[in-house]
């Protein structure tokens with residue numbers, strides 16, 4: 001006689017707890033990094049389900065014509081939401097890019113059942129409000145190998161990889177390609193206009209305020225140039241350090257280069273940045289060399305030697321101990337980015 005199958009566990013009843021948990025997670029997920037702080041995301045909550053949509057109205061079409069970096073930002077907010085929900089003790093089913101007919105639907109999260117709170121995710125969730133992009137020079141003290149290895153593991157956990165640019169020749173290549181990308185971009189007046197839009201005066205809680213941009217009169221970064229956000233107004237972030245002689249330059253990369261890879265790379269970027277924050281490591285994403293197609297191709301050929309596809313360059317290091325605490329970069333209110341379905345089916 002064959003045993004009759006056990007009845008499937010009935011799902012937890014849908015109640016206000018689901019909505020509350022999802023809104024609490026989205027409230028922290030709002031703090032995720034995005035190119036030029038565009039925050040290119042919208043959420044829709046319906047019972048135990050939250051849908052994450054990319055927002056084409058917040059595209060950066062000159063620097064990011066294919067929306068690759070937009071998906072990196074969406075991946076980051078998705079990872080933040082996942083960590084907060086896991087830390088709060090939820091098992092969550094995630095489907096990424098679930099509907100090919102609806103490309104803006106980036107992910108669907110469903111609260112499946114209560115679970116034991118995940119300690120590692122709790123550390124990441126706690127780091128969310130403390131993570132900032134720090135554009136100032138870092139100290140000359142190198143990051144130790146075990147810290148770098150932990151950051152590499154964080155990327156691997158999310159199906160991406162982190163190349164450490166340690167060889168002098170590779171660093172020279174990265175410096176030259178970033179400089180080339182920068183020259184190509186600033187020669188394009190549409191690029192500059194776009195940069196001014198996102199780094200000039202704004203009233204909509206987006207973009208990069210002057211208070212988060214260091215004013216660098218002399219070069220303060222040794223070899224790899226950083227993006228110049230002082231195109232329309234001088235930066236106002238005080239800098240006390242001298243030169244960041246030994247930052248760790250890294251390339252986040254993926255095996256293939258599909259939209260799913262871009263989303264996953266965003267999740268990997270976010271996990272690695274939160275892990276860095278938890279370890280006291282300062283970070284700055286650096287995307288010019290992967291925005292200009294020719295520079296990206298050369299970077300992949302020379303630094304990755306065919307190992308994969310470059311998604312982002314990152315500068316990491318110990319923050320200057322005399323530096324002021326960074327002000328929080330602006331974010332849109334929760335009510336501006338979430339629509340709650342009051343009558344879920």
Ligand SMILES: Cc1cc2nc3c(=O)[nH]c(=O)nc-3n(C[C@H](O)[C@H](O)[C@H](O)COP(=O)(O)O)c2cc1C
Pocket residue numbers: 031032033034035036037069072073076131132133134135207208227284285286287288312329
């Ligand atoms: C895909 C991507 C590319 C970025 N590129 C740069 C960059 O080239 N230079 C830079 O200073 N910051 C860069 N950033 C950081 C954003 O400007 C930053 O996340 C945003 O302004 C929000 O600030 P926060 O990270 O301090 O919360 C990038 C972020 C992302 C997600």
